[in-house]
Amino acid sequence: MATSATVDAVLPKYENRLVHAKSPYLLQHAHNPVDWYEWGTEAFEKARRENKPIFLSVGYSACHWCHVLAHESFEDEVMAKLMNDYFINIKVDREERPDVDRLYMTFLQATNGGGGWPMSVWLTPELNPIFAGTYFPPGRFRQVLVQIAATWEEEPERVKASGQHITEQLRAITDISSAPADNLNFYALSKKVYDRLATRYDPIHGGFGGAPKFPQVSQTTGFLVRYATVAEDANKAQLSEERDAENILKVLDAEHKSFEQSEAEGGGDRAAALTMVEHTLVQIYRGGIHDHVGGGVARYSVDERWHVPHFEKMLYDQAQLLSAAAELKPSAHRSPAAHRTLLALARSIIAYVSARLTAPTGGFYSAEDADSLPHPGAEKTREGAYYTWTAADVRRVLGADAELFAYAYGVKEDGNCDPRHDVQGELKGQNVLYIAHELQAVAEKFACTVAEVEERLGVCLQKLRDDREASRPRPQLDDKILAGWNGLMISGLARAVEVLEGAEAARALQLAERAAAFLRQNLYDEASGELRRSWREGPGPTGQADDYAFLVQGLLDLHEASGEEEYVLWAVRLQETLDERFFDAQGGGYFASAPDEHVIIRLKDAQDGAEPSAASVTLSNLHRLAHYAEDRHAEYADKARSVLSSNAQLLEAAPHALGAMVGAAIVARKGYRQFILTESPASSPASPLLSAIRARVMPNRVLIRVDPANPPRGLAKLNATLRSLVDGVEVEKTRPNVRVCQNFACGLPIEDVQELAEALDR
Template sequence: MNPNNGSVPSATQPDTKASQKRKPNRLIHEKSPYLQQHAYNPVDWYPWGEEAFQKAIRENKPIFLSIGYSTCHWCHVMESESFEDEEVAKLLNENFVSIKVDREERPDIDNVYMAVCQAITGSGGWPLNIFLTQERKPFYAGTYFPKTERYGNPGFIAILKKISDLWKTNAESTIASGEQVTKVIQSMVPTTPGGLLTSEIMKLAYEQLRDTFDNIYGGFGSSPKFPTPHNYTFLLRWWKRSNTPPALDMVEKTLERMSRGGIYDQLGGGFHRYSTDEYWLIPHFEKMLYDQALLAIAYTEAYQAAGKTYYADIVKDIFRYVLRDMTSPDGGFYSAEDADSEGVEGKYYVWTPDEIVKILGEKDGKIFCDYYDVSDEGNFEGKNILHVDKPFDAFAKLEGISPDKLQEILRTSREKLFAVREKRIHPHKDDKVLTSWNGLMIAAFAKGARALNEPGYIQPAVRAVNFILDTLRDHNGSLLRRHRLGESAIPGYLDDYAYFVWGLIDLYEVTFETKYLKMALEINKIMIENFWDEKGGGFFFSGKKNEQLIAQTKEVYDGATPSGNSVAFLNLFRLGRMTGNQTLEKMAEQIIKTFGETIRQYPAGYTQFLCALDFSLGPTKEIVIAGEPNQKDTEQILTAIGKRFLPRQILLLRSQKDKILEEIAPFVKEQKPIDNKATAYICENYACKAPICDIDKIIHLLEAP
């Protein structure tokens, strides 16, 4: 193991680069891997013992006690952010005696002060940080502190200054009343005018959507009705966060009604652009790649949340359509199919009863027509758009046949009609390949493969990624916008970068091939360099490599597709958590500040942005599985995670053979299988739990609110 890979040194070898610049502190003599990791911090650490306590008495200083363990993610975050920082170290060294304890070596110390932390704060975890008197009595406790105030958490520097001043001016009251000190610390948390958004804005968005919800047919408003998938993924997150059953009900009613309506291609799969009526019956027949991708994601998440195989079946039908009709031989995904064929809108999709009976025969034809509401008068210019308006079980009972028999009749009938339809003149296909929409489709296939436990969906995502990397990048590695007829052109826009990074992150979380995570970081870096607004925050739609027009735009509204800023916002948080890169998270925080006032005006118009806000507000679960990818117990854990709706989760697989992951996520270096068993390392709300091998305990922790 190379001790120079990343910021976290080997547990058994000091960071040689650091050792050339700094002298080791007293922890260099300790055997604990955790203490060895901190041996070259500029903080003058002491191990727990009389030497430290005597120094505190002699110099009349309070004690800062920090407890953790070598494989604790947020312990490493705090080390990198604060304990490696010269400003923090100077404050600690001048005003405190600092002690490091390995909880695995000294669980007795950990147990006592963890109880204190839980009593004071109502929660606990690691890193555990306690301020003590020289008599080892605690007067303030907490877990992870960011260096400066963030997400409502008080900043570590401000805490150190405040406690130091308090100790010097009124040590007696500090010793007498931990509660008083706690109140002082809480009172110092600053409020920023027009600053960070809270969950209240999510609640308001939910209420706005609820007030326009169609309780009979689902969806929002009357007509036309658009399938806006980020509305549903947001509502699922609000349901998960607030335990508000109507939010889930709204999603389920809408998704079910849409998939039973004419907006859904009942024979070929996939969704048309929108419904011209409130019933989801008469569509605008155009089919867009981005709708397939975003709706596949919405139905996948509904399957995870509600556990109904019906939603998984719709996802599979969408994918079947995309693979059959919207995938190029080279692996890229085409953009769209027209609404018209032979100059007539919808002609390709509609039927008469006579056509159906001729193909299926009298008996099955009648059953099919009755079930899909096909009549002589028709519902669209004298012909029929197939849709379902009858409950399946009730219809089977009415026909006097079993549900299984009805299912088989309908399945074979659809196949026969589809074969006939294929011989018709097809609508025009727009066969250009757009990087942005391909990014969405990659994310959809990856998410579907993981949630449905269908490895066959991985390969289409991999092929599309390879197509973009091989075909839609310039010589500098920047993305291009479009490919068609052998030509790739036009410098990519914000959406191209943001959507593609989204796809790469999701693909990593199902394949666990670190090259995809590494590529996501590289593309994200180029995006920041080219699109980030250094003055106002957020991303411009056009970057430095795009043509400079008379004005630049900065999109945040989530319309037919989510805005690039909304997607980039979540990407930054996910990548930040996956790699321990605080700079990315701070940039995401700036996006909140940049667009906060805009979002407040009508939050329901920014539901993809609110999906990212949900992640940022936490609590997040950072999950590292230490095990080999083809190992049975590893697969069992990954399957259990994939089938659950965990929208505020990041997932890494720590294989001993994967050295690249150590370089880009150094905190995983010491996260290893225990007793050769696949082991879950789970951190939540800036605190890490003890490692777990037992699948039932892992599931319990995953499902905990």
């Protein structure tokens, strides 16, 4: 029998400091036999004191391959001893520290041609990167550790010099000089982005490109909705680049007539853009990426037809898909079936977020994991265990309705997951539910009415939901509350208010307002205007640019949904703080990261990813704020030009990488239309004037709602047009009306709905 001294000699000694962390992702690694540190001074000082390289591991709590790396390598004591002996090991939650993640992801992408999570980066003690990768199988991970440790032991100064050189190169490639944005033809750029998306569009399954398939709302469907508003202008602009100057007027006249004819016939870029958006969202709803049993949408699909997802559910995906479905819905009258599907997608997301991602105090949690235990008492998690079904499961739960349900949702006896999309073999024999057959086809096969099929399937889904909740452990919840992602969700809910009715609309508005109240109470300092990034057992790190930008957007959307003045005033204050702390007065544009002495390069990253860039959303916010707080129009316009100038080179070279920014720019070029709606809040939320305004797809809309009994005097201090209205208001004589304004010039008040509809269509 081994003595305690023998055991001490065999087992590695370590002190895992993540037990004191608040991040759920870091806590998942709190019992690894690794000397983990959080990102901070303690780790950096030890690396310098002991002259050791740093191993930086970045991921997030719902990341499946992060778990795989942890189980294979970080839980292995032999591997951990190698890490502890030769490296200072630091864990970072990318969602808490996007600035750290963004910097080293730039290095990873520059050296590997791609990136992803988990992200594994080796640094010098001065935090300069020397090598990076993503997931490493155990043998390869051990090999990399040994090679880097050996090289460091032999030539530490050469490695340090190499790291310093890499940092200088990174600084050079990320330090893009400003160029005059006035020289850019944004209509022509938007046509290039549109043409690229049209080329990559999958007309069968929807979406863009092949497997793996991400929703990528900001750079695809979000851009296309905005492009649709200027499609004619964009076509003209591209022609102007391609045709001889002496023939341009003749050509434009012919193309204009052709465009008008194609639009009348339902064709043209505008119709095509909206069709691509509509089809993509419908296919996402129908696919296995959508959780038909419990609602919500997974992060991405590993195949081209949205069938087999990685099962993590992220708040930012729910938020952006909800916004997209709500924003497009009024145009879906071209297809009643699509109209119903988009509403169903919105309802599914709201139901899921309300049930699973809403804190009792009002904020929204970040994510649910991809992996979970297949049954109580199981020792090993499996990806998708909570979400997939065997044919036997379906028969057991549904009984006589099992055959009908299996036909409708694609259930097969031996499972419906293609082995090519199941790298680890965890889905063998399992079914990921998707809409395999339409209601009409099911009704015909089983000799019943469509209404009967719809009712029976609804009952089946409820039975499966009840069984799942009773018999399967839920995936782990990432219960930190992020300011920026909450801002995106507030936007989604506020926009959903416009397309839902009655109690559903009221519920969406309530969820949005409770989240805003939580953020204001817990993550915002009224005195300084500072926003914190996260909350979990207290406030987390300082806010980044996207926290401010996404929340400003959410608050402006929330004003349009609720009519409450306070949201606009808070948005104005947050923009002031964003300008103070992130605007680059020397080089122009906005930094993405807050100042931090340990982040060696402060980036201005305007490229869109799973979320739109902070710069793109800020550009849109500045244009909108110029109409809410019009006395500051010149200031906001200058900063908006600076955003474009600081990204002009990238916009010209690769506009598709900045789809959200191009979309915001073309909306501004078209010109915002300001609607000042004066009516009592006691009116129906679906009052005729408000409903008429909401019925159009109008990305260039700014809606200011004025209650004559309680006029927005705070906002009027920032808006000359409002001041003239508020000063002269006579409550008892004021009838509901709308003033339509463009370029800060307003027409006469409109009280008749038909007259307003005609004005909207001009």
